[in-house]
Amino acid sequence: MPENQDKTQPIAVSAHELPLHCPQPDAPLWARHPRVFLDVTKTGDAKCPYCGAHYVLQGEAPKGH
Template sequence: MPENKDKSQPIAVSAHDLPLYCPQPDAPLWARHPRVFLDVLTEGKAVCPYCSAQYEFTGEAPKGHH
């Protein structure tokens, strides 16, 4: 998962990052909240309901997902 220093910019995720959840394993302790899985494939983007982190899907969707 690429690190995102600018929180106003979406975090780019790919098929390798699925299933997508927040917070990511590399999140600092102060940024932890209950894990929530996010559907980034339906609209190509998702926002975490806890911390408002924005995720944007890039690349090709895995087979079987549209």
């Protein structure tokens, strides 16, 4: 595996889970950091600047706004 490749599996999210924020509510206490909202609707994915978690939107992006 190349050095710059992320070693974690992407976390799939659906339109139902938006607005997306990290950490997720079920994250263990040791994995908590300040909440940051991530926009997966423009490119289909986003990476948390704190922990590096990679989120990928599955299905269609929500319509509106």
